[in-house]
Amino acid sequence: MANSSNSRPDFSGQAALAGIAGSSSDNPNGGDAGLVFREISHLGKLNLRGDKNLAAAIKAATGCPFPPKANQFQSAGERHVLWLGPDEYLILCEAGKEKQLEDTLASTTKSSQRYAITDVSDSLCALALSGPKTRAVLAKGCGLDLHPSYFPSGDCAQTLLALAGVTLMALADDEFIVICRTSFAPYIQRWLADAALEYGYQFVA
């Protein structure tokens, strides 16, 4: 899924976790690592302010139904539209496709339609988490009930993870995307590695 976003060939900017080497720790109980995580480097992120009148334009630009319900996201392949607030959404797209998406949105909206779209790709860092202990690790630093029956795949939430503001996305029962501020990314990376020690982890640089 979103992991293939790493395939963008040429990028001049530096990824948020570019300076952090891959690391791992064996599962003390044997078996596979409980958590495998990596940065989805240069994932396109766009902040959108607007309302449901943009449904057709968002559908044209991303393929996602719009608007997503509160605390949920809609997906179409690698593109996701996350609900952030009553008139605020976060669009995730393939690395480098932000401008194209903005242009499609501009060309499919009427001049009377009001919205604001901001490229926040470098402001935020997305981490892809997978492994059987993904929810257990996140639950160590998060006040939300992350049980799959309460936070099923398709749900997203802006909340605190180890006191840092993050956006959580449940792609599947054991697959999450965690989006944090770029400046918090090394902290979140280290916190995840530490929290996952008892289950074994692998951080893929």
Added chain:
Amino acid sequence: MLIITCPFCGPRDEAEFACGGEAHIARPLAENKISDAHFADYLFMRDNPKGLFLERWRHSAGCRRWFNVARDTVSHEIIEIYPMGSLPKKASPKAAYKASWRRDTAAEKAAVRSPNKAGGSK
């Protein structure tokens, strides 16, 4: 730790919220001249009741939206959560709003456009 129900995101941990202090403080309009002493009521004077208090809260780690909360400062019971720009609907918060000393201040009266200037002449 309180569980506060954000009107947009649902029940969340208190740590995700920021309290914005007393609610329903209207800014005096510039066109209504009032004395510094009266302006101080708006600018500095804040209630600190033991019991029911009407407050503004912001879901700062979530949707970042403001809303109003009627909270008992003794029991921490949240009596009502209602949108910005509106008044509480339940009886006890309604009564607390009416009973506030602020309702009689010159500052609050000066927050309303005075009738003789309503036409905007000048």
